[in-house]
Amino acid sequence: MIINKRKGHLIWGLHLVDFKKLLGEKELKPPIDPLIVFTDLDKESGKEYLRPSQERVLKEWHENFRNQNDVIVKLHTGQGKTLIGLLMLQSSINEGNGPAVYICPNNYLVAQTIEQARSFGINTVQFKENSSGPPREFMNSEAILVTNCNKLFNGKSVFGVLGSSRELISLGAIVMDDAHTCIEKIRESFSIRVNRKNDGEKNSLYEGLWWLFEESLSRQAPGTCKDIEYGENTFMAVPYWIWHAREDQVLELLRKYKETELLFVWDLLKDKIKHCICVFSGSGLEITPRLLPLELIPSFTQAKRRIFLSATLTEDAFLVRDLGIDPQSVTNPLSSGDVKYSGERLILMPTLVDSSLGRERIISWLSQIAAKNGNFGVVSIVPSFYRAGDWEKLGANKTEVKTLQKSIENLKTNVNQKSAKKILVLVNEYDGVDLPDNTCRILCVDSLPAYTSLIDKYMQEMRPTSKTIRRRHAQRIEQGIGRAIRGSSDWCIVIIIGNDITNFLSEKIKREYLSNEAQTQINIGEELALEITSEGGRLNAIEKLINQCLSRNLGWKGYYKTRMAKVETKEPNKEYLNQAILERESEALYQQGHCAKAVKMLQKFIDSHGGHADTGWFTQLMATYICSYNLSRSVELQLKAHTENGRLFRPEEGVDYSKLIAKGTTAQASRIIKFVKEHESHNALIVHINDILDKITWSTAPKLCEDGIDELGVILGFPTQMPERNIGTGPDNLWQIDSKKYWIIECKNRVSIDRKDISKSEVGQMDNSFGWFKENYEGCLGVPVMVHPTKTLARDAYPVEPFLVLLPDTLEHLKKNVRGFYNSLKEFFSRDLSLEAIKQRLKTYNLVRVELDKYLRQAKSRKR
Template structure:
């Protein structure tokens, strides 16, 4: 037999590799108990196989539905197809180990990046390079400035060509991509002071109060450095960064190769805790293994904020618009969400803490609390809870896995921790999630009214709610304790940002409490009702289980799917804008902003303002005058954006409002009178004359109270670095308000009176039509210092009058609770306002006194 005969015989004997993922599964050598695909997995894989030629595929698979195996089979199929190496990207090492274990259960060939010795550098596994095994690693292993997959123009590593990659838990990976592309400088590093000093005057010009809060070290306050100042001082900033690009400065050394070339097209955010310098668009092109991968698959349990996949990772609009989403509610598990205050407004957090501790101390349950900050965590620590942080997280998880009677509080960990089975059947959410990064905090302030911000918040809440229900057989009771959290969830305008399953669970919780609240039961009865409901879930009462399934299915049948096509189109347009800017196609970038965003009649004003500011930033290097004009328009539409370098000093027309009509608009965002009452009580609870209290919280509460009472309410000093703390404007009256809630002296100092006099002048200079103008000082005492004299039409809301105002507002909100917010007419609301002396022409007479 000749050589050609031998080759022919080998070729004819070679079996073609399978590419159908279900056929692949059936051919594997599974461990006992893992021989079958679930229906939801098979359905998902069949749908994917039909679209397997698409470059980008987005898949939504509920927690517990077998998402990991789905992803492994997708990659195995592409590897058998012969398109090149394939990689499964996880958000953390914990999930890497879980994926490897899942692969072992089914005999799927996988590999990991290892070191041959402690002193050697990591190398790519040869079976991965030869497409003989799926590489399992973290997203950050691929996406960082010293990536083992190679970084453009560095030469440290060979660029790896990737046939297919899969991103698991995509939104967590997006945060990691942003972090790896940013310089994050902590306050205790010398660079912090250098950069803060560099931009000190620029920040102070945006608001002296905020600037001093940053100087004092306030972690929750973060602001954007004005882009014109950043661009003008970029050479000095680069020198500061270059001299600190040493391996010891880990947070500078690692991202340097990704961001430095794009430093001029970046933003700088400064808080009291640190500095974040990050590009407008992630430099994905620096990591060709990701940017040029032949196929990119994205899997997650929820996609409340789908546009982020486009703007941050460059995933195609069509993939996001048509995700593979196999719905099977039985894979979700059982989650009862209870808001205790919906049962009785008299229930305090202390009442609930005592109740919760009974399940820990007496019944031995594992209880986990999620909080947004250390302050909240320390409150729970005093109750006996263990604070869990990055230092003890592994030990804490093991304790939850292997035992009972654990009481733990986690800070800002709404994702990344799986509390399955008996690890946690009682979960507490105490606080509205806040952005983790300095950029997140600053952007959330500037875009507070944006659907994007609300979708991000909803997504974080939903991730938190899902920590303790990780499979179809899992169950949990979740208690919502924080008023701000409850107000967000109760707002009808925010409900659309939650998944249908979560909405059904929220609606079930409302239905259980609504009738009880209306019956006006006492505090003890409310506690007993809550305990009884919790016990039905924890004791696995069969009638409850049947009731839960029936009611949630009924809710799900009522919901209609809301198309997100427009938001995805805008996300794609934004990605194109930033790509043009990165390539110095300035006119093209600004033209798209004008055509697609500024002229878009469906965007809220605050978002149009945001895109005006983006256009101004892009334009600034080439036409500073036009950039300033754009920034002026941005500020007019969104008061939280940057104050222009050269503001428009022309007088404005006062925005007159009809009070009762505005109250109606305010209350109809709530589904029930109960939620409305909780929202108002939350505002009133922050109106306290207390030394050392946070003045920002008081001023924000005055702003929200003005909104509720039907005024056009604003905070000029915060928004414009000029004018009063607060401004309430109505049809015929304008109240110029200064807040001195921290005042300890009985005597009003001269400087406080001068401040309100200055604000009155500011108002007269700022507005054309002025009407009746009154100055109001919120302060405990209305007695003047000897060298202080009250001006005309300047009044005091002292302790007595503040108490009176809070009582009347509380009575007004209680009356509104008597029926559904939608049922109130404007004339009825006006009547209630009059009965409680809350009409604009009644305010001064009933809730202020003269100074003496």
């Protein structure tokens, strides 16, 4: 028997049955109601029914949402978003809208989606290997195309690129699964990324661009520029006025590589280079547009129906800013509305319960838990291979992108065999990974997620207190903690370690960027941990709590359900949405040639948001917009932006240095009291202190270490500055020890710990910084200090002025005393701190300003 589905005929031997005639109909029309579509599918056994939440969402979409161009579907993990998206696409095909595409962020999810579609009887197709065009079944609307982001968004897209010779494909409907992860992939597709070296050889494209901008970057920050030249892990962005002036030269250089290194991105950016940000690092460079030119991919922008599948934990304003979707879809998403949370998650932050429970101790403890069980998986997510090393030392298995799927399958096999005795470590895999049920019962999120792209690192550096950046951090954290809950009946324990991430989540005001679900789960863990550790026992007590969860204790399950039942759904943040709209519309106006309107829009926002953390950033954007037609006004605005935020670009002229001047004999103690009072608890204070001190090591990035030195000065009670970063000259750090005494600090933390001497160039930097100080601080005492692993000068190094060195051992002694000092303040947290109490403890821990020189050693010439 053969069925011809397209014609509705049954062939049996030589006889043809005309079902249309039997039914008395001229044509058999496929249903468009997704519920009926589902009923008619040839499903596998066990797949016969939709979940109630799926039925509600599909019914609501069909009745009230299907005529909207953009729809966001928000559902908890495990509520069946994939099937919902596939049914919506099949409904669109049946309606006669044309070809339909299901977009995934990676091939791993492509395979999962195709398998799920097969089990429900939904026809899908994917690109054949080395295929030059889209599948015929897809073009004829006979099957849904399932593919990854990169297939649609690239300069040689088989769907067509505006201005290219390839035919543009008109799409009836697109579903974008895991939309927030897809955004990251799409940004990559619209970015030029160039390594400094290829296979150990210098990359001529990097070298050519570096040659164009090295002098300009050196004027911004000569020390950082020199670090990049020597391959250090630091970065700088090219000032927009220099980028605009050298646009022709940049294009001439880039187009030489349009058929090789830039093959898949050249056609997307060749007319948008002026509107890009260029960031250099010691290992590569990145050129990224401020606004993704998605109009070059009409299959996406002009699709008749666009559906974005989003987790309930995520903030959707990003979709407006980056993908240009209708803001109305953010304020009015489609959801089942009946489920307040998904699964059962116990979130614990041991360091916040007991500040002595450091990261290394928790790693060891979790390794022991994994070793003595084996019937469930223990998984850790870390931001870098460097962090993964601490787990590997204790026997953990590290996985990379290319081995990810195999590693997870191996873990599942070991769990089934009750031999999962080792922790699996995922490096920077916060999304797109499913760890259901016994695959992962204990998930450790180790340290704050790190950005991989230079543009993201640059944004974080320029806007450290921005709500936008904090929301992105929070979203990334929530993506991570969501890996082990893949359904409403799933459960796991989440352990959060690392001073940076614990500090981020330590106080309620910082948690506001998380979903209400995650905030409540953190509060539950905190309350329970404090309850049991009040009796003593620390880790043993926490382990007992974990075991109650693992053993499915009825009391725990009932308590969790009662607390979580009170969770209210978080409404979309209108302030954040309005800012996303502002950023997109102002940039679009500028690129369309309406500079005055764009500037007016930004100015209106600044005027109505006094003291906004992004005031400097938006002022710099205004300066960027008018640079090409009113240079003098642009310089004025850039000067204003730099005054507001010293991390932003420094104008070539007009920046007046503002001296670091503070007075008062009790100033050190009073500043410390002010700092202490900014924290809700003593443990939160200690976590913050540890986070600062963790930045000052011989392995952290130079800029991060400089931040740590600056913050160390603050927690010691001193006024501080970072002259080179803020004005392009002077030392890395400057501390005012008293009214007439200053430490002039050069930070050389990336020097090899085994280095035997201080080089001639490093001595030259110290001399330049001391010369700058004498010029600006006449009549004051400057103490030149170099953070360096040795005090011995190279044979050809002759400093103009003697200087002191903060060595590894004395640095650790200083850090130890700072920790001891702040730990000693615990008894005062329940009552007012007095100046006398602070002064007394500063003396106890050798941190009084007059004693700080004891931590320094004189730099000396090598014995001849």
